[in-house]
Structure formats: structure tokens, C-alpha cells
Amino acid sequence: MKKFTIVFAAISMLFITNNLYSQLVKTVVSVEGEVYDAITHKPLSLYVEVVNADGKRIQKVQSNSQDGSYFITGLTPGGNFEIRIAELDYMKQYFPLSLPNTDKYMEYSKDINLIPKKVGTKILIPIKLFESGKSNLKYGSDLFLKDYVDLLKLNPTVSVKIMSFADENNSSKNPDLTNQRSAAIKEFLIQNGIEGRRITTEGILTTDPAFPPPLGKASKGKKYLGTNYLVVEGL
Amino acid sequence: MNKSLQSTFILVAFYLISSMPLLSQMLNYTMTTVGRHNDEVLAVFVNEANTMFATGSLDETIKLWSLPDGKELNTLKGHLGAVYNVSFSGNDKLLASGSEDMTVRIWDVATGKELKVLRGHSGPVIGVYFSQDDNSALVASTSFDKTVKLWDVASGTEVKTLRGHTEATNNVAYSYDGKTIASCSDDSTIRIWSTDLHTTAPLMILRGHHAPVLTVLYSFDSKKLASSDADGMVIIWDAKTGEILRKFKAHNDITQDVAFAADNKTLVTGSLDHHVKLWDTDGPNLLMDMDLGVGVWSVDLVSDASIITVACDDGTVRLLKRNDNTKPVKTKKGRK
Structure with a gap:
């Protein structure tokens, strides 16, 4: 019996010290x-x-x-x-x-x-969601647009306007393009669970004054596409 | 002049000419256009084995090409913006790309499949570079957000953000000994960082450029750094001390890219001034100068410099092939 107790105590000690040790050296x-x-x-x-x-x-x-x-x-x-x-x-x-x-x-x-919670905040969508002159969302754009779905789901009282600027200032070739683009973004948000009543759209026929087309080739990248924003309209 | 003196003079002249570097032989490159993207080609990178190269373009795609023949092998699609830079892993199995869409993507070279999308930068990703360890565990990236980030490739986790540049960071390179990373920026500096994941302050700040520094690259022996800037200046630095070893005006316009050959002294430079030049940086001596007639965004070369790959602003991908083998650059395992 004494032998058994010693063995039991030894095993218990081993278990306890081992446990303590693993806690002490637990990787964080x-x-x-x-x-x-x-x-x-x-x-x-x-x-x-x-x-x-x-x-x-x-x-x-x-x-x-x-x-x-x-x-x-x-x-x-x-x-x-x-x-x-x-x-x-x-x-x-x-x-x-x-x-x-x-x-x-x-x-x-x-x-x-x-992102500031303030009416008028303009959230730039920093990705080229569309091909030049086209209004269907490019393959892969869902990866980025889902961020805005999550944002609107987490802030259910917030309503936004989707604003799309033109690829060029003379947009008479396709005046509906920017309207179609903002509508395509809205449609994506609705399809992913955002109520349509929280979203308005606006297509603008000029280029974005905040990000105008480049004048010369000063660095890599020169293809210009109209920008898209989510503008906070209601809280 | 008597006949024997004339003969002596001719012999001496012949000896002097023949003992000089055979520049005419070094100059003898032939250009071929092997294919094109649908828009400007912004990046080119030759793989470790010198059997393949990759290009990245404003058309948002990456293309893989064979070497030495330059056949188009595959087109990788996924980025939602210009592909600014590409880098093969050390084992040539993976490719990293950096894009205007603010992502770094990891691709399987054999299948062309996109394996990882690394998100964390808040601006376009301008530079990418795989670590040079055997399993290429990390990728470094630079961005207009002014940071340098290190990513664990296997998990896709951001392991380190290096801060200090005051303007957009343009390019990044790992040293081949794996000890340091160099980044360059519009702030006209180059910063050297430890690859130790716990050190975040720069080890050195190199000042010598007076314009945005567009690229930086280690030599294969990790002893030198080469950098180029928006004014066409190239600087060769002592990578250990940060001293300037050579500084020269290489081009008359933006010089976006440089690449070392395996001898650690032959350097190719490409510029928007339409020229591709090959230099012996020990001089520096100009070994080759070719006017391509179009702007050059990026250059790379195979180890012995017998083939130079060129990314052009007219969308073409070109190869410059040396026509002779009279003075090959000493071959050694290594890459851009």
C-alpha cells in the first residue's frame, strides 16, 4: 500500500509540475x-x-x-x-x-x-470595380464589396448614397454609365442582405475633382477610371 | 618612320586594342518582341532556374513566359487593378504579385491558381519580394501607404509592419543572406531593416538620392545594393556600411528598374528614356546601350546576362539576346 501511495504521489507531482510547466511556458x-x-x-x-x-x-x-x-x-x-x-x-x-x-x-x-460615423462622410471605394466604359462588376470585386456589406450590417441604422463619377469629362457617349454603375453596386449590397431602402444612388457625369485624371506619365499607372463612393446620408 | 618602327607601332597598337575589354562583343545584343499585354507592362522577373519569367501589367494580368524562347505559357487573372510588381519564390513554385487593388496575391506557378489574397495595405501595393530562404516563408511588400509589410505565406498572416518612410514606399528587396530587407521611397531614402521579426526600427537610412527612389536591389553576395531614381541616377551602396561606392547618371528619365547579374557587378538598367543599358558597376563602364524606341518600366536578366527581359510601356514584352558567348558573365545560382 505504501509503495502504491508513493507511486501515486510521484505521478501526481509529475502531472502537477508538468501542468504548471506547460502553463509557464505556454506559447503566446x-x-x-x-x-x-x-x-x-x-x-x-x-x-x-x-x-x-x-x-x-x-x-x-x-x-x-x-x-x-x-x-x-x-x-x-x-x-x-x-x-x-x-x-x-x-x-x-x-x-x-x-x-x-x-x-x-x-x-x-x-x-x-x-470610418467616421457622421452624415456626409465620403467613403472612397479604392478598387476599380468596373472595366472602362462598362457597368457590370468585375469578377473578384465581391471580395472588396463584402467589406461594405459587413459595415452596413454592423451599423443597421446607417443609410448611404452610392455615388459614381465618370471615366472622362466628356461622358456624352454614355450618359447612363455612372447611373448604371451605382445601381450595380446597390444591387450587390441588396443581394447580400442590405435593405434597399437604406441605399440611394447617384451617377455623376464629370470626373472626380478629388481624383482628377492624370495629366502626364509621372509614375507607374495611368489608366483612369471613375471613382465610386459610399456617402453617409443618415445615422 | 622606318619600316621596323612602323611594325612595332602596329604591334603595340594591336596589343593595346586586343587587351582592352571587348566592348563590341558585349554590345552585340539582338532584340525580339515575344508577345504583349493589352496595356503597359510594368514589371518583369526571371525565375531562379532561368527557365521562365513573369510580367505584370496595367491590364491587371500577370503572364508567364518561357526562357530562352519567350513563349507565352499562362495568363493569371484575379487582380482588380494594375499589377505593379511580381516576384518568384526561391524554389520557383510560387509567384507573388502586388497591385493597385491594395492586395498581395500568391499564385501557384505550375497551375496558375491563385492561392492567397493578402489584405492589409491601405494603398496600392507597389513592390513585392519573396524571402530568400529555402521555403520562401515570407513575402515583403511596399505600398503607397508608406509602410513595408511582411507576410507569412503559408498562413497569409501579416507578421510585421515597418514604419518610418515619410512618403510612398516604392520597392523592396530581401538580401540573399536573409539578414536584411531594403525599401526605397518617394522620400528619397532607402531604409535597411532587420529580418528579425522583433526589430522594427531601421538599421540604416541611406541618403544620396535627390529624387524619389524607385527601386532597390541586393547583389547576390548581399555585399552591394543598387538603387535608381526618378532623375535617372543609379547608386551602388556598400550593403554593410551604407557607403556610396558608385553614383552615376544612367538615364535621362525615370529609371524604374535595375537588376544584377550573377557576377554581382554587371547591372542592367531600364528607363522611360527608351534605353536599356548594361553596366560594369566597378567602373562604372557602359557595356551596352540599346534604344528600344519605347519607354521601359522594368528589366531583369538571366544569371549570365545572356538574355535581358524587358517590360515596355507600349504593352510589348521583349527579349534582348546576346549574340556571342565570348565574354559570358560568371554564372552563379541567383536571381533578380
Whole structure:
């Protein structure tokens, strides 16, 4: 019996120390990044939360007021997380964070651009969604447009106007093109679950004064296409 | 002059001429147009084995071409904007591309399938470069958002963001010893960064250009860096100390790209002034100068510099092939 007790105690000690050891050396990873206003590109100081796959908050840190930087540690490798920011002046936005499996400490990076929650905010869609002179969405554009679907789903009271500018100032060749483009974007949003009543459209017959066609070849890239925006109309 | 003196003079002259570098032989390249994109060709990159090259274009596609014959092999579609840069992995199995659509994409070279879309930059991606380790685990990218980002290729995770450039970052390169990364920017500087994932401050800031620096590239022995700028200047740097070793006016217009041959001193440059030039950077001595009649966005070459691949602003993809083998550049495993 005494022998059995010793063996049992030894096994228990081994288990406990092993467990302690694994806890002590448990691999964690960190995420760093900067938080910006998506329109002004100024750094923001606000609370950055990380939630796990069950939606449970596991970290909350404040970003630096000087440069918007944040640092979150203690995250489990191989985990799926979400960075969430709830700030009254900004749209609610969630940013998925999938961390690779690793057996050593690692740091990952994730910059965050937040869209102001303010009537009149013009959110540029920075991707060429259409071919020149065409109004059907290009293959692959859903990857980017789904960001706006998520944005509108997370902010269900927000209504927007989709504004499309022309490829050239003399757009008499196809005056309906910009209307058709804004309608195509609206249709995509509706098909992905956004109520049509929250979306209006406007096609504009001139080029975007904020991003005019280039005058010369100063650097790589010169093909000009009209820009598209989501303009916040209601909160 | 007596006859023997005349003969001596002729012999000495012959000796002097024959002992000089055989420039006429080095100049002997022939240009062929092997194909075209539907718009300007912005990038070209030769693979490790010198059997293939890739081009990226304003037409939003990537094309793969065979070497040495220049046959079009495949067209890779997926980007929603101009493809500004391409880079093969060290084992030639993967290709990375950077685009105006703000993504870095990873492609399977054999099948042409898009494997990963890496999102995280908030501006167009201008430069991409695979790490030079055996499994090409990381890709570096530069963007108009002024940052340099490192991506874990297998997981598609952003592992590091390097900040410090004050203007758009234009291009990026890994050193072949795997220790450092160089990035260049419209802020006229080159920054050298550690590949150690925990160090985020630059190791060195190289100042010497007085215009936006458009490209930067390590030599294969990782001892030198070459860079070019919007004024047509090229600088050769000591990669360890950051000292300027050579600085010369290579072109009269934007010089978007340079590439080292495997001897670590032969450099090809291409410019919007329509010229492709081959340099011995030890001089620097101009070894070849060809007027293509169209602007050149990007150049690369095979290890021994016998073939130069050229991306042109008229949409054509061209090869410059050396017609002789009298003075081949010493071959060594390596790539752009």
C-alpha cells in the first residue's frame, strides 16, 4: 500500500509540475498595429478589444494618443479572433484576426482604419470595380464589396448614397454609365442582405475633382477610371 | 618612320586594342518582341532556374513566359487593378504579385491558381519580394501607404509592419543572406531593416538620392545594393556600411528598374528614356546601350546576362539576346 501511495504521489507531482510547466511556458503571441481615421488618416486613441471565436472579450487596450499604436499580447497561436472597436464617433467595425500555429513567441501586425460615423462622410471605394466604359462588376470585386456589406450590417441604422463619377469629362457617349454603375453596386449590397431602402444612388457625369485624371506619365499607372463612393446620408 | 618602327607601332597598337575589354562583343545584343499585354507592362522577373519569367501589367494580368524562347505559357487573372510588381519564390513554385487593388496575391506557378489574397495595405501595393530562404516563408511588400509589410505565406498572416518612410514606399528587396530587407521611397531614402521579426526600427537610412527612389536591389553576395531614381541616377551602396561606392547618371528619365547579374557587378538598367543599358558597376563602364524606341518600366536578366527581359510601356514584352558567348558573365545560382 505504501509503495502504491508513493507511486501515486510521484505521478501526481509529475502531472502537477508538468501542468504548471506547460502553463509557464505556454506559447503566446502578440499583435501590434496602428489605428487611424480612414478619412483624415490621423492616428486615434481609443479602446481596442479582442474577442475569441465564442464572442468572449479576452483583451482590451487603449491605443496611443500620439501615433495610434496598440499592442495586445497573451493571444493563443492558431486561434481565430476578432478585433472590435466601439466608439461613438466611428462606425462599428470588426476586423478578423486568424493567428497561425507556432511553438515560439511571435508578433503579428494589423493596422485599423476606422470610418467616421457622421452624415456626409465620403467613403472612397479604392478598387476599380468596373472595366472602362462598362457597368457590370468585375469578377473578384465581391471580395472588396463584402467589406461594405459587413459595415452596413454592423451599423443597421446607417443609410448611404452610392455615388459614381465618370471615366472622362466628356461622358456624352454614355450618359447612363455612372447611373448604371451605382445601381450595380446597390444591387450587390441588396443581394447580400442590405435593405434597399437604406441605399440611394447617384451617377455623376464629370470626373472626380478629388481624383482628377492624370495629366502626364509621372509614375507607374495611368489608366483612369471613375471613382465610386459610399456617402453617409443618415445615422 | 622606318619600316621596323612602323611594325612595332602596329604591334603595340594591336596589343593595346586586343587587351582592352571587348566592348563590341558585349554590345552585340539582338532584340525580339515575344508577345504583349493589352496595356503597359510594368514589371518583369526571371525565375531562379532561368527557365521562365513573369510580367505584370496595367491590364491587371500577370503572364508567364518561357526562357530562352519567350513563349507565352499562362495568363493569371484575379487582380482588380494594375499589377505593379511580381516576384518568384526561391524554389520557383510560387509567384507573388502586388497591385493597385491594395492586395498581395500568391499564385501557384505550375497551375496558375491563385492561392492567397493578402489584405492589409491601405494603398496600392507597389513592390513585392519573396524571402530568400529555402521555403520562401515570407513575402515583403511596399505600398503607397508608406509602410513595408511582411507576410507569412503559408498562413497569409501579416507578421510585421515597418514604419518610418515619410512618403510612398516604392520597392523592396530581401538580401540573399536573409539578414536584411531594403525599401526605397518617394522620400528619397532607402531604409535597411532587420529580418528579425522583433526589430522594427531601421538599421540604416541611406541618403544620396535627390529624387524619389524607385527601386532597390541586393547583389547576390548581399555585399552591394543598387538603387535608381526618378532623375535617372543609379547608386551602388556598400550593403554593410551604407557607403556610396558608385553614383552615376544612367538615364535621362525615370529609371524604374535595375537588376544584377550573377557576377554581382554587371547591372542592367531600364528607363522611360527608351534605353536599356548594361553596366560594369566597378567602373562604372557602359557595356551596352540599346534604344528600344519605347519607354521601359522594368528589366531583369538571366544569371549570365545572356538574355535581358524587358517590360515596355507600349504593352510589348521583349527579349534582348546576346549574340556571342565570348565574354559570358560568371554564372552563379541567383536571381533578380
